[in-house]
Amino acid sequence: MPPEMLxxxxxxxxxxxxxxxLVAVGLSLxxxxxxxxxxxxxxxxxxxxxxxxxxxxxLGAAGLPTWLAFPTLLIAAALVGILVGGLVExxxxxxxxxxxxxxxxxxxxxxxxxxxxxxKVVFGVQPYxxxxxxNWLGTVEVFGIFYTTYQLILMPLVALAVLVGLRFFLRRTxxxxxxxxxxxxxxxxxxxxxxxxxxxLITFIIGASLAALGGAxxxxxxxxxxxxxxGTLVLSFAVAAIAGLGxxxxxxxxxxxxxLGRSAAVYFAPEFDVLIPYLIMMVVLLVRPQGLFSxxxxxxx
Amino acid sequence: MKTMKLAIAALAGTLLAGQALAQDKPKxxxxxxxxxxxxxxxxxxxxxxxAADLLIAEINAKGGVLGVPLKxxxxxxxxxxxxxxxxxxxVVQEQGAQVMLGAISSGSCNALAPVxxxxxxxxxxxxxxxxxxxxxxxxxxxxxxxxHAGAEMxxxxxxxxxxxxxxxxxxVVNQDYAWGRESWALLQxxxxxxxxDVRVVAELFPKFGAPDFSTEITRLSALRPDVVISxxxxxxxxxxxxxxxxxxxxKQSTFVLPLAExxxxxxGNVLPEGVIVGxxxxxxxxxxxxxxxxxMQSFVKAYKDKTGVYPIYPTFHMQQALTGLQKAYEKAGAxxxxxxxxxxxxxxxxxxxxxxxxxxxxxxxxxGLEDQLLxxxxxxxxxxxxVYDKMxxxxxxxxxxxxxxxxxxWFAKVKPDLVTDKSIETFDYAK
Numbered sequence: 180m181p182p183e184m185l186x187x188x189x190x191x192x193x194x195x196x197x198x199x200x201l202v203a204v205g206l207s208l209x210x211x212x213x214x215x216x217x218x219x220x221x222x223x224x225x226x227x228x229x230x231x232x233x234x235x236x237x238l239g240a241a242g243l244p245t246w247l248a249f250p251t252l253l254i255a256a257a258l259v260g261i262l263v264g265g266l267v268e269x270x271x272x273x274x275x276x277x278x279x280x281x282x283x284x285x286x287x288x289x290x291x292x293x294x295x296x297x298x299k300v301v302f303g304v305q306p307y308x309x310x311x312x313x314n315w316l317g318t319v320e321v322f323g324i325f326y327t328t329y330q331l332i333l334m335p336l337v338a339l340a341v342l343v344g345l346r347f348f349l350r351r352t353x354x355x356x357x358x359x360x361x362x363x364x365x366x367x368x369x370x371x372x373x374x375x376x377x378x379x380l381i382t383f384i385i386g387a388s389l390a391a392l393g394g395a396x397x398x399x400x401x402x403x404x405x406x407x408x409x410g411t412l413v414l415s416f417a418v419a420a421i422a423g424l425g426x427x428x429x430x431x432x433x434x435x436x437x438x439l440g441r442s443a444a445v446y447f448a449p450e451f452d453v454l455i456p457y458l459i460m461m462v463v464l465l466v467r468p469q470g471l472f473s474x475x476x477x478x479x480x
Numbered sequence: 481m482k483t484m485k486l487a488i489a490a491l492a493g494t495l496l497a498g499q500a501l502a503q504d505k506p507k508x509x510x511x512x513x514x515x516x517x518x519x520x521x522x523x524x525x526x527x528x529x530x531a532a533d534l535l536i537a538e539i540n541a542k543g544g545v546l547g548v549p550l551k552x553x554x555x556x557x558x559x560x561x562x563x564x565x566x567x568x569x570x571v572v573q574e575q576g577a578q579v580m581l582g583a584i585s586s587g588s589c590n591a592l593a594p595v596x597x598x599x600x601x602x603x604x605x606x607x608x609x610x611x612x613x614x615x616x617x618x619x620x621x622x623x624x625x626x627x628h629a630g631a632e633m634x635x636x637x638x639x640x641x642x643x644x645x646x647x648x649x650x651x652v653v654n655q656d657y658a659w660g661r662e663s664w665a666l667l668q669x670x671x672x673x674x675x676x677d678v679r680v681v682a683e684l685f686p687k688f689g690a691p692d693f694s695t696e697i698t699r700l701s702a703l704r705p706d707v708v709i710s711x712x713x714x715x716x717x718x719x720x721x722x723x724x725x726x727x728x729x730x731k732q733s734t735f736v737l738p739l740a741e742x743x744x745x746x747x748g749n750v751l752p753e754g755v756i757v758g759x760x761x762x763x764x765x766x767x768x769x770x771x772x773x774x775x776m777q778s779f780v781k782a783y784k785d786k787t788g789v790y791p792i793y794p795t796f797h798m799q800q801a802l803t804g805l806q807k808a809y810e811k812a813g814a815x816x817x818x819x820x821x822x823x824x825x826x827x828x829x830x831x832x833x834x835x836x837x838x839x840x841x842x843x844x845x846x847x848g849l850e851d852q853l854l855x856x857x858x859x860x861x862x863x864x865x866x867v868y869d870k871m872x873x874x875x876x877x878x879x880x881x882x883x884x885x886x887x888x889x890w891f892a893k894v895k896p897d898l899v900t901d902k903s904i905e906t907f908d909y910a911k
Contacts, residue, residue: 325728
């Protein structure tokens with residue numbers, strides 16, 4: 180195998196890892212702050228994808244220029260995060276904070292099932308895709324192999340922007356600091372005048388929007404079918420488990436690890452392609468059961 | 481005393497009448513239909529159900545089967561095998577289904593065949609393809625009204641050999657589950673026999689439902705195989721083709737996509753010319769021989785009016801199952817009596833019936849013989865998606881594993897003269 184193949188494999192892993200990171204970081208953030216393992220996260224991904232695709236297809240049908248698809252993806256993600264995510268938090272999750280973990284898990288799982296069926300009712304079961312944004316950006320050539328600019332450059336850039344943006348938001352802005360404060364000690368933070376309920380709602384909306392953004396970005400490259408949410412959810416659980424639930428930078432490293440591992444597998448051992456994320460997870464959990472980046476009993480965000 | 485006798489006689493009379501009634505026509509014929517209503521395979525299951533609704537309404541409008549209207553009851557295969565089995569039993573035992581159509585997934589069919597024996601219910605395998613069902617097992621109550629994977633893959637191989645005889649390297653990208661593995665095992669065995677010098681440069685089995693094939697595509701771009709085969713379907717196939725097309729791979733290698741008929745309309749302008757496509761049979765709404773028959777035209781129109789899209793192969797499979805069922809009932813009930821389940825299943829053996837396209841023959845092992853239509857995509861101004869061109873129609877008898885033989889063994893000894901057999905008809909696209 181020529182050495183440039185290693186680079187090619189790494190490029191594929193980078194694009195794939197970026198997408199998983201976007202979804203997993205939302206999952207991680209919600210767990211870190213709210214303490215809830217949110218199974219419905221997969222639905223936010225799926226609904227974000229469907230809404231974005233519907234928007235992009237509507238643009239195309241109306242004959243509007245293709246570049247408008249990019250703001251559409253962002254708007255779709257924000258809409259889904261605010262409307263669907265906000266509704267789920269206010270109507271359901273708010274009632275189960277502090278309750279047993281099993282109950283929380285069942286509630287979010289129920290939401291996931293309901294939303295899965297809702298997608299089928301609204302969007303049907305036939306696969307559909309909106310690849311206009313991907314094709315519009317064209318391809319780049321690396322060692323004679325064509326990559327789509329969308330996957331090779333745009334997706335990693337968005338992931339990087341989210342990583343840097345989240346770090347800045349949590350450490351440098353006052354609302355971000357309020358989130359960190361509530362995470363560390365809800366009672367003390369409330370006593371200092373922080374509205375914890377609001378912090379929870381907004382954190383949940385941000386997390387849900389990130390999942391929806393992952394879906395929206397994926398909608399240009401992949402077919403949307405019933406069940407896409409579940410597949411992505413399982414992967415992001417693997418990422419979160421490797422990183423340690425609640426670790427943001429850790430999620431980035433773990434997503435990259437899975438992305439690279441997977442593309443290396445396709446080159447060297449295609450049979451292990453499916454297994455790789457879980458093998459990595461298993462090895463990490465055997466060595467460090469709390470995840471790669473968790474430090475026991477310190478702040479979670 | 482006399483009144484007592486009379487009463488007993490009357491009672492006996494009603495009992496006898498009741499018995500006679502049982503052999504008489506029922507008020508309705510309940511047909512249980514197992515199909516995917518959820519999950520990724522609903523891309524086939526829902527069109528199957530839509531076609532069934534349409535066709536059953538049509539049959540009933542014409543007086544039903546032997547004068548008895550059909551009543552469909554749907555069972556979701558997507559809920560998992562255990563749930564499917566218990567629903568299947570329930571529909572037979574509690575809703576009184578005389579006939580079951582089950583199912584799409586070969587896994588479901590494997591699980592349902594023994595249950596149908598147990599329940600003594602006529603089971604028409606309306607879409608599943610695994611050749612092993614009737615090659616490894618013997619099922620009295622199950623019958624398949626379409627070809628099996630052996631015939632489908634043999635026709636695919638013969639067509640590839642015909643249109644691109646000089647290829648040297650092959651790569652495969654199949655879904656990582658039973659169908660992806662089995663279809664490749666067949667193709668590989670046939671390739672070895674027909675073209676022993678061909679080199680397989682990559683065997684990739686991405687996860688079922690994989691959202692991203694970037695790495696597979698990069699690898700194929702670097703390997704530059706002459707032929708890329710993929711028996712994938714549904715969202716997986718759409719995604720793979722879409723990502724491969726965006727990166728120029730479809731122009732670099734000859735793609736062989738034996739299930740692509742079901743994706744043609746959705747893929748629109750993504751699929752270029754020169755891709756080898758098939759439909760698990762001779763199903764095609766633009767079938768060169770039958771596209772202008774009144775039956776085909778009315779079916780395509782009714783289906784498009786109902787769903788907004790053109791019919792794909794599962795809808796034709798459903799039509800075959802329902803037509804076969806109707807013909808079997810008519811054959812078994814020719815004497816004017818309502819046939820028993822045993823008489824119906826016996827009537828299937830040797831049954832020949834016309835589908836919307838070719839003629840189906842049910843062999844004595846209950847396996848259907850069905851023609852296979854392969855083609856190469858062409859872009860025409862008439863439709864916003866690719867159509868079949870340079871078509872070849874393979875007779876079912878030619879490409880189906882002979883009775884009593886196993887497909888894998890038969891593939892391993894197939895002779896290249898099959899490629900040019902005189903019974904193969906060819907057609908070009910015509911408006």
